[in-house]
Amino acid sequence: MSGSLTPMRPQPSEATFRVAVVGGGPSGFYAAEGLLRSALPIAVDMFDRLPTPFGLVRSGVAPDHPKLKQVAAVFDRIAHTPGFRYVGGVAIGEDVPLETLRASYHAVILATGAMVDRRMGVPGEGLAGSRSAGEFVGWYNGHPDYSHLRFDLSSERAVVVGHGNVALDVARILLKTADELRHTDIAEHALGALAESRIREVHVVGRRGPCETRFSPKELHEFSDLTSCEPALDEDDLAPHSFASPANAGPDTRAALGMLEAFARGPRTKPRRCVFRFHLDPIAIEGDGRVERAMFRRTRCGEGDAGAELVAIECGLLFSSIGRRSAPLAGAPYDEARGVHANIEGRVVAASAVVPGLYVCGWSKRGPEGTIGANRACSAGTVERVLADLASLAAPPLAAERLIAGAAPRSGSVVDYAAWKRIDAAEVERGRRAGKPREKFVTIGEMIDVGGRRADACCR
Amino acid sequence: MAYVVTDLCCGCRYTECVTVCPVECFHVDETMTYIDPDNCIDCGGCVPVCPVGAIQASYLLAPDKVSWIEINRARSAETPTIISKLPPLPTAEERRKALSA
Numbered sequence: 001m002s003g004s005l006t007p008m009r010p011q012p013s014e015a016t017f018r019v020a021v022v023g024g025g026p027s028g029f030y031a032a033e034g035l036l037r038s039a040l041p042i043a044v045d046m047f048d049r050l051p052t053p054f055g056l057v058r059s060g061v062a063p064d065h066p067k068l069k070q071v072a073a074v075f076d077r078i079a080h081t082p083g084f085r086y087v088g089g090v091a092i093g094e095d096v097p098l099e100t101l102r103a104s105y106h107a108v109i110l111a112t113g114a115m116v117d118r119r120m121g122v123p124g125e126g127l128a129g130s131r132s133a134g135e136f137v138g139w140y141n142g143h144p145d146y147s148h149l150r151f152d153l154s155s156e157r158a159v160v161v162g163h164g165n166v167a168l169d170v171a172r173i174l175l176k177t178a179d180e181l182r183h184t185d186i187a188e189h190a191l192g193a194l195a196e197s198r199i200r201e202v203h204v205v206g207r208r209g210p211c212e213t214r215f216s217p218k219e220l221h222e223f224s225d226l227t228s229c230e231p232a233l234d235e236d237d238l239a240p241h242s243f244a245s246p247a248n249a250g251p252d253t254r255a256a257l258g259m260l261e262a263f264a265r266g267p268r269t270k271p272r273r274c275v276f277r278f279h280l281d282p283i284a285i286e287g288d289g290r291v292e293r294a295m296f297r298r299t300r301c302g303e304g305d306a307g308a309e310l311v312a313i314e315c316g317l318l319f320s321s322i323g324r325r326s327a328p329l330a331g332a333p334y335d336e337a338r339g340v341h342a343n344i345e346g347r348v349v350a351a352s353a354v355v356p357g358l359y360v361c362g363w364s365k366r367g368p369e370g371t372i373g374a375n376r377a378c379s380a381g382t383v384e385r386v387l388a389d390l391a392s393l394a395a396p397p398l399a400a401e402r403l404i405a406g407a408a409p410r411s412g413s414v415v416d417y418a419a420w421k422r423i424d425a426a427e428v429e430r431g432r433r434a435g436k437p438r439e440k441f442v443t444i445g446e447m448i449d450v451g452g453r454r455a456d457a458c459c460r
Numbered sequence: 461m462a463y464v465v466t467d468l469c470c471g472c473r474y475t476e477c478v479t480v481c482p483v484e485c486f487h488v489d490e491t492m493t494y495i496d497p498d499n500c501i502d503c504g505g506c507v508p509v510c511p512v513g514a515i516q517a518s519y520l521l522a523p524d525k526v527s528w529i530e531i532n533r534a535r536s537a538e539t540p541t542i543i544s545k546l547p548p549l550p551t552a553e554e555r556r557k558a559l560s561a
Contacts, residue, residue: 026482030482067501067502068501068502068503069501070483070501071482071483071501071503073483074482074483074484216504217517217520218502218504218517221519250508250513251507251508251513251516252504252507252508255517255520370480370505371480371482371503371504371505372482372503372505373480373481373482373483373503373505373506374480374505375482376479376480376481376482377479377480380479
């Protein structure tokens with residue numbers, strides 16, 4: 001393996017269009033699928049900064065949601081389509097400039113996701129014990145960028161700011177018992193730390209009311225079914241009509257409201273609690289050298305306007321989970337307002353002029369919204385634009401093979417799909433010994449060692 | 461659990477669901493779509509895109525809709541997979557209006 005990529009498929013002929021996809025998460029795979037299903041002769045090279053593919057399906061989806069991860073089987077099938085090639089461990093923008101990539105392919109599709117956590121912008125956000133949800137999710141999922149982090153789980157109460165499904169993931173993982181997590185693919189270091197956790201209460205806090213959350217009913221429902229934890233609401237947060245469905249509410253909103261209302265009336269018998277808090281706007285995080293409390297201003301209006309009331313929640317750990325934006329990439333115009341690569345329907349634009357041959361799909365096109373499958377429709381839309389443009393795009397002056405051969409200065413070797421399958425098999429085997437579906441490698445070095453092992457053995 | 465297409469789809473068959481299904485678990489016949497419960501990964505992405513709200517999580521089904529769990533299982537085994545959007549049935553618009561009235 002070292003340095004070169006074993007060609008797994010026939011070399012694309014001169015007449016083949018070459019498309020690079022940057023990012024091996026769901027939207028990248030669905031873009032590859034759309035391109036390879038088209039009637040045009042297209043070869044797709046998918047680049048990922050990590051040796052391992054699948055993006056947030058691997059490092060975002062919670063370990064206790066194994067069914068959702070079965071979508072990886074679809075990505076695996078796409079990866080085995082003739083014309084597809086995986087180039088792992090190569091960061092476009094760091095190892096290879098975007099400009100060079102564009103000069104080596106007819107078209108480049110950015111599928112870089114939303115890697116940057118939004119900040120709350122309140123005083124005290126930098127205190128020890130104040131973290132972003134993304135850091136915690138990356139940590140318990142064994143993402144190499146986060147696996148070295150440490151979280152202080154020695155206090156009784158944690159606060160999660162945000163009312164989306166990521167906030168629910170963070171709260172649920174904090175409140176599940178080690179036995180509930182032991183047989184998932186949670187990273188070993190996280191399971192060990194969580195088993196020692198003294199956190200017994202998590203407040204999930206939002207600025208708006210029960211009918212304006214972004215919780216999916218299915219994920220709320222899980223809180224009624226935990227071994228040692230009950231969901232609850234705080235009466236002080238609620239107005240008389242807090243649970244009335246707005247006239248235009250869809251079925252998901254109605255279902256979520258019904259569950260929150262049931263949580264408010266639920267029993268109090270289990271030792272751990274998840275408290276859903278409403279109408280609280282974060283204004284500061286306070287503490288002497290580390291987080292001791294979070295301060296909120298009550299935003300509820302209506303009966304007895306309480307607009308100026310301050311509410312303190314004592315806590316030793318705080319997570320902000322208020323959204324994400326795409327990481328800017330040198331050479332790709334950025335839309336600051338939307339937090340995505342500037343685009344019109346998937347075509348990247350600079351000052352509203354289309355940048356020829358540069359496209360975007362998934363969260364880095366439309367922002368971090370929707371389930372995994374929403375990216376399928378999103379990527380299909382981008383692929384339609386690519387297919388419409390391909391014939392008019394200039395042939396690349398540089399050779400993709402040369403780019404790939406010299407592409408991995410950091411790791412010294414590119415990880416192809418066969419190498420990923422070796423990593424995958426080794427992880428599953430490690431997991432089997434631990435009674436888990438998988439025990440992930442959590443550093444890039446380990447991944448590259450394992451991925452390259454057999455190839456090295458037979459090549460030398 | 462899985463998600464279930466109910467009788468609200470009958471006569472509409474908009475197939476918006478198919479475009480957002482990450483695992484291609486929708487099947488189709490002349491009247492409606494069905495979800496293969498063994499392939500569905502419970503992502504719920506199809507629920508909000510259905511113009512008539514025909515799809516629900518199995519655990520949220522009203523008692524008179526529970527029979528659709530078995531119907532989805534049986535019919536998905538007998539019908540072809542659908543991987544891209546079809547034109548809605550001719551009766552779709554009329555029926556959607558009737559359902560939302």
